[in-house]
Amino acid sequence: MPGSGNAPFLRPDLPDLDFWVGKKVGFGTPSLKRYKQELKTPTQPLSSWITPNFEKDTIPDPDGNDIIAGTNIEAAKTIKEIFGEKAFNYAKPVSLIRELVRQSTSEDDLILDFFAGSATTAQAVMEVNAADQGGRRFIMVSSSEATASEPDKNLCRDVTAERIRRLNAVDTGKFAELSAEFAYLRTREIDFDALNAELDPAEAWTALEAMHGLPLTVYDVKRGWNEHGREDITLILADRTDEELLARLQDLAAARANAFVYSWTPGQLKTALGSVDFEIRPVRETLVKRFQQ
Ligand SMILES: C[S@@+](CC[C@H](N)C(=O)[O-])C[C@H]1O[C@@H](n2cnc3c(N)ncnc32)[C@H](O)[C@@H]1O
Structure with missing residues (x-):
């Protein structure tokens, strides 16, 4: 702590010490140090720093808190692998959502995605569960995207839920470990x-x-x-x-x-x-x- 001679300006027994955090006092600026065991939640603070996959070798600590994520090209490739065709545009890369899920949830959490689209989040949760044997559950909500010209379109049934069905069905290759019991439900408004x-x-x-x-x-x-x-x-x-x-x-x-x-x-x-x-x-x-x- 900055001080003058032997007498420090700030002593642990002074009231309202927090007031001085970030302010210039004497020759320095006090900062707050918090130890991990003092934190109320065991979860790591979420990193908002996303490093593209192709730059991952530049990260000093690959096991740290950085998010290493692929691009939308990776996402499109994954959709093609699962559906055999381009079943959905603008999907997010699984690696990105997987890292967000990994950093921000515990093993028994429930993850809600209310604009689920191609259910990237469901696959991400399945991957994190497979990696740490966790029991995270998910709720994927998506619209049917039916329109006057395509009244029978049902994206939620044919893409969102179908991705989960297909991942469950695959028992070889890189998706072999992924599984999730789930129910496909439709909602409607009732008075x-x-x-x-x-x-x-x-x-x-x-x-x-x-x-x-x-x-x-x-x-x-x-x-x-x-x-x-x-x-x-x-x-x-x-x-x-x-x-x-x-x-x-x-x-x-x-x-x-x-x-x-x-x-x-x-x-x-x-x-x-x-x-x-x-x-x-x-x-x-x-x-x-x-x-x-
Ligand atoms: C940008 S996409 C989500 C992409 C998703 N993260 C993925 O990786 O596939 C947004 C999705 O939300 C759906 N959506 C739009 N309005 C909605 C609503 N009111 N309720 C639920 N889903 C909706 C759209 O149909 C679309 O599929």
Whole structure:
């Protein structure tokens, strides 16, 4: 610390020492030194310095915090390798997004890209997971890009989701290690007031499974009710009541199973169950409450 003779101007016991950071005091300018063990998060600060791949030999510490990334030409090449054709223009290079994911996330993080395009981010997450055995998850959102002249275009289904499907399917070569379970979902807008009339059971099923943290499964519309019983909780959506459902609920009640049962008309189902003590939850109120949070 700068001082005059033996008496320093700044001593650790002085109040508001931060005030002097960056200011000229005596013969110098104090700066703030922070030690890694004092940081609140273990993640490295993100580097915003991007070095092109072809200049990577110029970096003094290749294991440091620099981002070494390819170009859009690399991106176009990757798209061609996966799709066999130029399925998407202006994709980002995987190396760039991979480095951003690697530097800014931990192994169990959830990565959201709401302009996902060709799902470069999904591949980047799969690559980082493959490298460190992490369990990062991702949500890729993209529009269909349908227009009046191309009403059936669905970029999200045919490129965004398809890239993930293809990477999962490849089991040789440089993509062999990449895998990610995923579900392809479409969204649409529904008025809260019209939820009972407009939401179909398959949509309610997906929302309820997601709400309970269960892996998403396809709802069997041929059945009056569906059950998800593969995890440590049981989820039932009762679209219609039949004898088989009543028997199943009796069994679950007797076994004191950890079960969540939803119905559009919980009162009616409860009446049909008679003395069987089972909580029946309303689909509509549950989802309205959840989506309004
Ligand atoms: C520049 S691209 C993203 C490129 C991506 N990083 C890649 O590497 O492929 C932006 C994407 O966002 C999509 N998009 C545009 N408007 C959108 C919206 N409102 N919601 C979701 N996606 C949208 C476009 O269809 C386009 O595919």
